[in-house]
Amino acid sequence: MRLPLLPILFFVLLAMTGRASSETVVLTTGERLDAERVVVQEDTVVITHRILGTLEVPLEDIRSIDGKSVAPAAEEELSTGGGDASPPVKKNDAGTDTKSDAQPGSDTESEWKGSFTLSGSFNEGTTQNTSLFTELTYGRDNAREQTSISTYYRFASSSGETTQSWFNISGNQLWKIPDSPWGIFADAEFDWSEFNTWEQRFAAHAGGQYRFLNLSKATNPELWVKTLTLDGRLGAGPRKEFAGIETDLVAEGEIGAILNLTFAEDQTIAANASYYPVLSTYDDYRFEANLNWKMPLHLKGLRGLSLALGIKYQYQLEVSPEDKNYNLLGTLGVTYDF
Numbered sequence: 001m002r003l004p005l006l007p008i009l010f011f012v013l014l015a016m017t018g019r020a021s022s023e024t025v026v027l028t029t030g031e032r033l034d035a036e037r038v039v040v041q042e043d044t045v046v047i048t049h050r051i052l053g054t055l056e057v058p059l060e061d062i063r064s065i066d067g068k069s070v071a072p073a074a075e076e077e078l079s080t081g082g083g084d085a086s087p088p089v090k091k092n093d094a095g096t097d098t099k100s101d102a103q104p105g106s107d108t109e110s111e112w113k114g115s116f117t118l119s120g121s122f123n124e125g126t127t128q129n130t131s132l133f134t135e136l137t138y139g140r141d142n143a144r145e146q147t148s149i150s151t152y153y154r155f156a157s158s159s160g161e162t163t164q165s166w167f168n169i170s171g172n173q174l175w176k177i178p179d180s181p182w183g184i185f186a187d188a189e190f191d192w193s194e195f196n197t198w199e200q201r202f203a204a205h206a207g208g209q210y211r212f213l214n215l216s217k218a219t220n221p222e223l224w225v226k227t228l229t230l231d232g233r234l235g236a237g238p239r240k241e242f243a244g245i246e247t248d249l250v251a252e253g254e255i256g257a258i259l260n261l262t263f264a265e266d267q268t269i270a271a272n273a274s275y276y277p278v279l280s281t282y283d284d285y286r287f288e289a290n291l292n293w294k295m296p297l298h299l300k301g302l303r304g305l306s307l308a309l310g311i312k313y314q315y316q317l318e319v320s321p322e323d324k325n326y327n328l329l330g331t332l333g334v335t336y337d338f
Helices: none
Strands: 023-027 032-040 044-049 053-058 062-065 076-079 089-091 097-099 113-124 129-141 145-158 161-176 182-193 200-216 227-241 250-262 268-277 285-296 305-316 326-337
Touching: 113 145, 113 305, 129 326, 200 250
Parallel strands: none
Antiparallel strands: 023 032, 023 062, 032 044, 032 076, 044 053, 089 097, 113 129, 113 326, 129 145, 145 161, 161 182, 182 200, 200 227, 227 250, 250 268, 268 285, 285 305, 305 326
16 A cells, blocks of 8 residues: 655744733643733623623633633732733632742643543454553643643553553643744653563654644533544654564655544543655555543542543554554543542
């Protein structure tokens, strides 16, 4: 099977333009609104926009106002149009006013967050079995950058013998260009699989990422989901397999897409797909796709628990005769967010 040549080309042009004096409201989805007036109430923020008019946005959907985080209990007018917004005022234990200790540019979304998933799984391809799947992720997402580190392990045995043992660790870093849908990414991934002839594989890529969609129900009431983002990326980097039919260091491209949806009741769907053509020959390639659906359980006294459904698919055109070209893994289990 031969796919047509897809050239790797990336060019970023960032035009710097001036703007009138205003207050910049950043939503948790990353959207920015240049407001003429901003008033923080008990649980909503009233935004006066030159084009959109007056908007009432839930406080939980606001990341920052003019570079300052918003205190949930604050109830004051931050700006009357063009002035510097003052930090939210809180009451201390003595009942006197104190300034928020949030600094310009800081926000609660910059904090690192993690999750642990424990699932049963079914594997088809390299081996066929039911197995145990565990995954640990840790990351952050703020106005300047997005970082994600994750690792998973798949294990299965039959009649006392191990039939599946696969370890993966990966990292993904995105540097966001201010006031632009563009960003610069770098990723790296290491796989160790006892039942693949390549045994160990390392791959890393870098390039450009562009946000095609960044929608929120707060600013698009007709939207059928709470938030929706779609990113595309284009890059290249090295790949090394330590055994099997190809042990030379090869250069491969990365052409990918990343989709994130948030529904009511905080259900989320995260999906991504990447195509990796070998740049020296263009007749060999890999393909990976992942889909994860999280549904919070809202159990009394057990916060952070979600039902998790996942699908992982991997395909490689050129493999050893002992291997199959594809591997499909389905998981169903529980995720704990911390």
